[in-house]
Amino acid sequence: MEEQFAVRLEKLKKLQQLGVAPYPYRFEVTRRFAEIIALYREQDAEALKQAAAAVRCAGRILAIRSMGKSVFMHLFDGEEKLQVYVRKDEVSELDFAVNDLLDIGDIIGVQGTIFKTRTGELSVLVKELTFLAKSFHPLPEKWHGLQDKEVRFRQRYLDMIVNPGAMEVFRKRSRLIQAVRRFFHERGYVEVETPMMHPIPGGASARPFVTHHNALDIDLFLRVAPELYLKRLLVGGMEKVFEINRNFRNEGISLMHNPEFTMIEFYELYRDFGDYMELSEQLLLALSAELLPDAILRWQDKEIPLAPPFPRLKYMDAISEKSGLPVEQLWDETALQAHIRGLFPGEPLPPTFGKMLELLFDHYVEKSLVAPTFVTYFPKAISPLSKVSRLDERETERFELYIAGMEIANGFSELNDPLEQRRRFEAQVQDREKGDDEAQRIDNGFLQALEHGMAPAAGEGIGIDRLVMLFTGAASIKDVILFPLLRPRE
């Protein structure tokens, strides 16, 4: 460890003695490896030899196979690998001396001509070799790659260098977010950024992180959702609006939860939750067209076709069907209590009616929703920002989209009656007093905005990380977040 560092430092000093700049400023690259492969892969060895196409390219050394006066190396440019071939009689004496001081992990640039080896591998015959950067640490082993999850997360760069799939996941993530943006821009939505630091945390049922602003001497909360700010923009007349940004929730970490995660929230005036279920289907189709060859999600051992329209299943019906309890008993708090006592003997009852329903939903329903399914008409008690259903005043026009047993999206017809909204907030305050510390708080600024009049609107939030999991097959949210939260070392 210390020893390998020292050896490599010594090599860097020798390079300097040869007059080589240890940290040069730039290198002209004419082609990425992917371009070189695309351009020349199909040509036969003889044609390539005749053409002797000149390229300049650069990458990190992943493997060195030296036969003394003839050296093969594999370079990696973050995307593709390419073999380069250094022959003593093809390069200057200095370049060959430099070549002799290279280690796996170093970064070099080469100028040379394209050819194919005897075994048919596309390669660059090096004419000039430029040292670009030294690596003082050995790379993880080439054959097994880097297995240690902790190192992969803490030193993500190593994961990206030696595990080809890692880089691919984050490229896909980038393409997915780009496709989401395009989808909404094409439909005339305006992208905005609203505060990450909130005086009152709101828009979702979750425990917030607290921080402090010194000059104002006030506590602030990292946002749990942008919802209440985006709806202020609806009041202001922004007809179609979306935001892609981070939310922060001071909660547990699991395969599906990271304390900071990326959400898109979008809103449109004059629409309702039915419109937004359809829009969600269109969005998933658009992402599928962009990222999947055949409109089938492959997640873990499951194959999940994305074929709208997705079934709609009422929240209470879903619990009833799986639990065997008649729907009317689910509305009866006493009956609920009895059922939960039977299900989890000895455990404390959830503090509120809403929490009991959520417990049963999570227990009976959530994991079973593998094929894309809209769960609809959530009870009013757990939906403080949604409009009451036109069909049953105990329910709201709210839906959640489930895929692979994961909640992916949450949308509703937005409650725009300020008097009703105030009553809902007050009910939340009562829940908080009963012991539900994720219950929402009264946001008077938001209520004041509603009092100025907000047109009917639909709104929805989609967890981007979980979408990326679905589209990349990742089992853990940590696999799709570059630097997931871990306990700091030392």
Added chain:
RNA sequence: GGCCCCUUAGCUCAAUUGGCAGAGCAAUUGACUCUUAAUCAAUAGGUUGAUGGUUCGAUUCCAUCAGGGGUCACCA
């Protein structure tokens, strides 16, 4: 936070019942001008996550701690 599992060379992994801690890759030295997990010869590399205990003797058994993973809870 509860329970279970893991932590051995830079990396991937071994080590019989508690009996001198090993291999492959990487590294070092040497040979080799079409190799590709290059090959061949030699060399070096360790406070077995930390601390304490049991024992003649601990990588192995016990306790505590640290980090990670899994699971349940919390959580949308």
